[in-house]
Amino acid sequence: MSVKPRPGRVAGKKVLITGAAGGLGEAMAFMMAREGATLALTDIDETRVADLAWRVNVQTPGSAFAYAHDVASEDDWARVIDAAAADLGGLSVLVNNAGVGGPLAFVEQDTVENWQRQYEINLRSVMLGAKHALPHLRAAAPASIVNISSIAGLAAAPGMGAYNATKAGVWMYTKTLALEAAKADWNVRCNSVHPVFIKTPILDPFIAMAGGDPDKAAERLARGIPLKRIGEPDDVAYCVLYLASDESKFVTGSEFKIDGGMTAQ
Template sequence: MVGQVAGKVALVTGGASGIGQAIAELLAEEGASVVVTDVDELKGPDVVAGIRKGGREAVFLPQDVTSEPRWAEVVGEIEGRHGRLDVLVSNAGIGIGAASIVDMSLADWRRQTAINLDGVFLSVKYSLPLMRKTGGGSIIMMSSLAGLRGAATLAGYSATKGGVRLFAKSIAMECASMGDGIRVNSVHPGIIDTPIWGKIPSGGAASGQNAPIDCETLAQLATPLGRAGRARDIAQGVLYLASDASSYVTGSELVIDGGMFAGVAPRRPS
């Protein structure tokens, strides 16, 4: 299928790299007018330039998702430019690990919560009224496999992503009860090959191990499919939830993790 979101206006937060970039590019390929926001004011315009080079429509707006005043400005600019908002992809997030929760600072806990949870709350608070004016749409919140199960060195991260999961379900029920035509779902990636892995020291800050994590090696050991996913794999799932193909899907979790959540599949000898 081509043009699965043709004519729709989509907002993608954290769209300057990794999964967010892949989402923005695919939604634009499929016909959406995409608004890309990010704190990275160098890479963000490059992503949009690449989308436009392909003859598609996109704009970059710098945004710190923890800033409430900036949310009002961003949504106001979308309304001024397009008069509507059909798809919200709350993707911006960070991951901060710690060898033990006792080693995690309150400052890091609060920073992670502000971006991963407060930012998603603000995205809905300010985008939902415009989407309701539009007459329907799709909200997609980026959670994680860590939002479905515990992770020893990622307790703070898991707490935020678990919060996103239930926030999505609650907003789905609110929208359903109002009959506003807006569907709300969460996406739960597993080990995905993106630049973020080069920024996370293995073993946590207190372990003394500062070598970047090799996500492909980790995925070979941890996933039934035996490989890391790609950002495009997540983008394809988001495209489905953004499109009318998922018109009967709300309050659901789309897990894209190579089978990790399902169970363990020991390798059989060839």
């Protein structure tokens, strides 16, 4: 099916976002739709992603499709990429955004199950996504892959072993993909984005640790951040918008820190 083009910074781009029903995915979806993209919004939570697509379509009619998608499953990737490419008429941007944190666990209390879950959802999914999307991305070039890592992929913290390791893996694997694509002259770029604490449901455990008070949790989390606040979802979405657009046509294999200056210290 062909979708009517709309103007904007990503006009005509056909964008698949995983984990779209979460805080960052939702901000990216509304922003990219406003800027002219058509969207395949995917999430393991079928109800919430269908609701998001409905709300995006109220803003920009006909711009969003929703798919149930477990990024840990290769069968799901094959099915969803085929369906999305058919619905959008191709695929020019893949945003690997789905991710999970685990329970905080020091090494002697950590478990194989925790590592396996974070490895499959945070890191292996990026390989599966690239593998299955690349035939479509190459056909629609100039194309872009944007991988959502974390500041935790660049700087470690006690008790966050699996998250640190999987997000660091996303950072490095992004460079592998960028170099493979450049070597093959596919005109497909690949970059990673590294947010610090951003106001989304992924911070719920920190709110629980602050006695259920979101303001207290935000104030505590902001203590190490030079700009003295945690981030808003749009702070990340603007970076993803740039990397999805052809404005970033000379940018590949790079990491973008959205951290209020935290790692400048």
